[in-house]
Amino acid sequence: MANARRPSGEARESAIIAAATAIYLESGYAGAKMSEIAKRAGIAEGTLYLYFRNKHALMLGVVAEHWSELTRGAQASLRHQRGYFERVEALARYHLTSMIEKWKLIELGFSIRYQPGIKVGDDLDFKRAYTAVFDELIENGLAVGHIEPGTEIPFMRDQFYGTLEYAARTIMLHGARKPDMDLAIEQLMHTFKRSYAATEIMPAADQVTSLSERLETAIARLEALAGPGEDGA
Structure with a gap:
């Protein structure tokens, strides 16, 4: 049952994209921080880098x-x-x-x-x-x-x-x-x-x-x- 509640990779990536979009709009590209994006997406910063290797790739x-x-x-x-x-x-x-x-x-x-x-x-x-x-x-x-x-x-x-x-x-x-x-x-x-x-x-x-x-x-x-x-x- 625990596995069923765990977000899929696709859902997690969508959450990251949504969080990044919001923060980029709030802070601009230069002002956005990967740590803030990870926090907004509800994941660890290290997990974020498994999906996007840097801020450029995320943008x-x-x-x-x-x-x-x-x-x-x-x-x-x-x-x-x-x-x-x-x-x-x-x-x-x-x-x-x-x-x-x-x-x-x-x-x-x-x-x-x-x-x-x-x-x-x-x-x-x-x-x-x-x-x-x-x-x-x-x-x-x-x-x-x-x-x-x-x-x-x-x-x-x-x-x-x-x-x-x-x-x-x-x-x-x-x-x-x-x-x-x-x-x-x-x-x-x-x-x-x-x-x-x-x-x-x-x-x-x-x-x-x-x-x-x-x-x-x-x-x-x-x-x-x-x-x-x-x-x-």
Whole structure:
């Protein structure tokens, strides 16, 4: 019976990660102590080193869990959306919401890059698993004709996540409000569809607007080539 009550290795590791996350957020990476983390996790400090050999390894464990949780949530956000662009929008909303909710942890992730012993790129593998959800969604859109052929996924990814991350920073600076989030998502999706949606599936209103803008651009170029008229205008 005693063995049944003993925490499993997985449960103990989860407790360590939870304790480390809390202390890193409270004290920062440099200020966190392994002894305090062990105490918060309810284990001996020597036991902690059996799971993570140093503070750097433990921080990477925190980062890995953070991105794994985000990846699971991103996958779940797509399950109940039927339309293709509804899934893209669901992923965008999930990412923006997560950025705001996990802002302190994300800031911590940025700050540790400049700490001794941390190499830029240590967390890239964890991020790749997360962004693979977006890549797979776009690859599917290309395969079935929702996304314009020849679209470069890396550029789309940078635009998608870059827009959302800057939106999150702006919202956090001014206080998170749902109307701001809704507007950011709406503008991103408008740009996304106009830039990448296959022409034949673009909504009629968007097609008309796109054609109008192309005509205006063409007229402006012709006027520039023609130069000023007889009245000097």
